[in-house]
Amino acid sequence: xxxxxxxxxLALGLSLSLGVQSCKTFLDVSPQGQQTTDNYYTTADECxxxxxxxxxxxxxxxxxxxxxxxxxGDAGSDDAWKGNSIAGxxxxxxxxxxxxxxxNNEWFDNRYTFIYQAIGNCNAALVGIDKAPIDPALKAxxxxxxxxxxxxxxxxxxxxxxxxxxxxTPVSPSExxxxxxxxxxxxxxxxxxxxxxxAAVLPEKSAxxxxxxxxxxxxxxxxxxxxxxxxxxxxxxxQQTAExxxxxxxxxxxxxxxxxxxxxxxxxxxSLFELNYNANQTFSLGTYLTVVMRSRADGGWGFNTPTxxxxxxxxxxxxxxxxxxxxxxxxGPKTANFDYSNYDTKLSENESGRISRKMFLPLADxxxxxxxxxPLNRIELxxxxxxxxxxxxxxxLGQDAKAxxxxxxxxxxxxxxxxxxxxxxxxxxxxxxADIWLERRLELAMxxxxxxxxxxxKRLVPVMQAFNADQLTSTDPYDxxxxxxxxxxxxxxxxxxxxxxxxxxxxxxxxxGY
Numbered sequence: 001x002x003x004x005x006x007x008x009x010l011a012l013g014l015s016l017s018l019g020v021q022s023c024k025t026f027l028d029v030s031p032q033g034q035q036t037t038d039n040y041y042t043t044a045d046e047c048x049x050x051x052x053x054x055x056x057x058x059x060x061x062x063x064x065x066x067x068x069x070x071x072x073g074d075a076g077s078d079d080a081w082k083g084n085s086i087a088g089x090x091x092x093x094x095x096x097x098x099x100x101x102x103x104n105n106e107w108f109d110n111r112y113t114f115i116y117q118a119i120g121n122c123n124a125a126l127v128g129i130d131k132a133p134i135d136p137a138l139k140a141x142x143x144x145x146x147x148x149x150x151x152x153x154x155x156x157x158x159x160x161x162x163x164x165x166x167x168x169t170p171v172s173p174s175e176x177x178x179x180x181x182x183x184x185x186x187x188x189x190x191x192x193x194x195x196x197x198x199a200a201v202l203p204e205k206s207a208x209x210x211x212x213x214x215x216x217x218x219x220x221x222x223x224x225x226x227x228x229x230x231x232x233x234x235x236x237x238x239q240q241t242a243e244x245x246x247x248x249x250x251x252x253x254x255x256x257x258x259x260x261x262x263x264x265x266x267x268x269x270x271s272l273f274e275l276n277y278n279a280n281q282t283f284s285l286g287t288y289l290t291v292v293m294r295s296r297a298d299g300g301w302g303f304n305t306p307t308x309x310x311x312x313x314x315x316x317x318x319x320x321x322x323x324x325x326x327x328x329x330x331x332g333p334k335t336a337n338f339d340y341s342n343y344d345t346k347l348s349e350n351e352s353g354r355i356s357r358k359m360f361l362p363l364a365d366x367x368x369x370x371x372x373x374x375p376l377n378r379i380e381l382x383x384x385x386x387x388x389x390x391x392x393x394x395x396x397l398g399q400d401a402k403a404x405x406x407x408x409x410x411x412x413x414x415x416x417x418x419x420x421x422x423x424x425x426x427x428x429x430x431x432x433x434a435d436i437w438l439e440r441r442l443e444l445a446m447x448x449x450x451x452x453x454x455x456x457x458k459r460l461v462p463v464m465q466a467f468n469a470d471q472l473t474s475t476d477p478y479d480x481x482x483x484x485x486x487x488x489x490x491x492x493x494x495x496x497x498x499x500x501x502x503x504x505x506x507x508x509x510x511x512x513g514y
Contacts, residue, residue: 041128044138050125051142054149055215057118059275062372063288066118069111070289070378071304072096072160073448074356076491077460078467080446081351081479083305084296093303099464099486101495103514109497112161115153122150124170144201148216151194151224152273152380158187159231159452160494162511166190177504181496188232195225205250205272213267214276214377219250223272223381230389231456235396242390245272246406251383253413258322261358263365263376270383279367279375286373290361295325297346298338299370305345305352306446308476309467314442318417323445325360327353327478332362353478356446384410384443391436400428407436410443455492490514 041047060066074080075097082097084090092105101108126146129139157164166182168190199221208215222245229238245251255268267274277286294300306324314320325331325343332340340363345353359376367373387406394403408424415422425435440453454460464487474480490513500508 041132043132044134047125047129047132047134047139047142050128051145051149054118054121054125054146057114057121058149058153059378060114060118061284063292065110065114067288068093068292068303069107070448071293072107072111072494073451074304074306074446076451077454078307078463079310079441079450080304080306080356081482082303083293083351083355084302085349085351089301090303098484099488099491101486101491101514103495103498103501103510105495105497108494109499112157112164112497112500115157116167118153119150119167120170122146122153123168126150127170140201141203144198144221145216147194148198148202148221148224151191151198151221151228154187154191154194155224155228158184158191159455161496162493163187165508178507179504180507181509185232188228192225192228192232195221195228199225204248214274216273217250219245219248220273220381223386226386226389227381230393233396235393238393239390239397239399239402242386242393245383245386246390251386253383253409257319257414257417260382261322261376261379263361266377271379272381272383272386274380275378277375277377279373281367281369281373284372286367286370286375287378288372288374289359289378290366290374290376291371293356293359294361295343295345295355296349297344300355302346302350302355304356304446305350306354306356307352307467308354308474308479309470310441310445311354313438316421317414317442318421319414319442319445321357322417323357323442325355325357331357331360335363338363347478351479351482358446379447382444382447384413385440385449388436388440388443391439392433395429395433395436400432403432403436407432407439410439414443460492461487461489488513 041050071080071093075082075093076099080097082090082094087094092107095102095105096107126143129142129146132139163181163184164187165179166187167176167179171179198216199218202216202218202221205217205219208217222241226238226241226245229235229241251272252269255265255270259265260268260270266276275287279286291299292301293304294302296302311320311324311326314323321329325345327343327345327347329343330341331343334341338344345355347353361370361374361376365375367375387410391403391406394400394406404425411422411424425432427435437453437457441450444450451460454463464484468483468485468487471479471481471483490511493511495514496508496510501510
């Protein structure tokens, strides 16, 4: 498997030598031996490297850039708390988790800034590769990958911030400051266009060489296209596109739920798109999230801890134990330094007495220097997500029989963990939609989806108000009485970062309520 180096970016301005000729003054001489956008895209290898750089910048090279903000989808909902109860430790994430959102919160600014950096890299590579003297078939595929990566990044922006500046060509720093926000509809239209064009030229997952597993595929592009249609409520197109993926036969639920988030199952049977990592100790090619989200008693930082409300939503569903590690759970043998058979979440520094199991790396799988080197891949789009999109779209179209087939495929795989506990649904209409939404919560819990689902379902405020009411009567020994009391309609969008508004001189405007 070939991982995508998170630190590899195009060194287009890196001077290799200056080489001044004696017969001319220094100012008369063009830089010699320097890599620039004018002389770079000349070979297939250079073009491939440019695309790899775009994958890299879509994940960045340290936890505080984009990586940490993937916890927004959990902590910005009823699924998770800030977690770490030390007040001064990442206070601004604590503000986020209780919906006290200020435009000068650096977490919002970093996410916005570094995603745009990734988009800028894609725009430069699209121009360079389009002019490159390389094989047309290879060129088409590389351009398709770039459009997929750009669409992926814009999707990450628009589902949080709403309409944002739509930048599709390389621009200078001064030019970038003059670009106003596009509408949400215009952003989604561009995302859909990029994904359609990517899907038309990318290979299926099975056609990828083993060394290229994890790179964008036709299934990944169509999967995100279905999701874009879901978010824009284009139900027929969502259903149709999801069925294209389903009928391709490229994906299945043969992997047990207990093995989905496992370092030994990279790019598994249900993975449409995931960020690939490895434990290389020389470069930062891994994620930090396994440390960020682990118990402080177990060498972690203790952030993004599941709520008792999420645990209770599972009932007797066996997926709970593969989603949440609770104080005292058995997750492995006792060692000289830590008793994994009686897991300690360090209650004195943990808001809920729980941690995420999906981002938990067993001791045997941890590299010596785990921070920014963890090899646990981040799965961004799974087949069950696509099946549940199909179920929701089918229900919205009044085709409940189709909806039940897709919904019950997901439930049947969960039932294999403990037969008889996750039975098929037989509901219809509004109740079926509620069942589909609950299934999304359980199947995709702690994967960063819940906040964005609640927003697009137009239920964020009522769900969080119900959560707060439940917390006040909760008897859970760890998080009873804790609430997220700042929720209001403005939280359906993130604030545009103050820095971005100031840099643009007010051209970029703020979201309502901030």
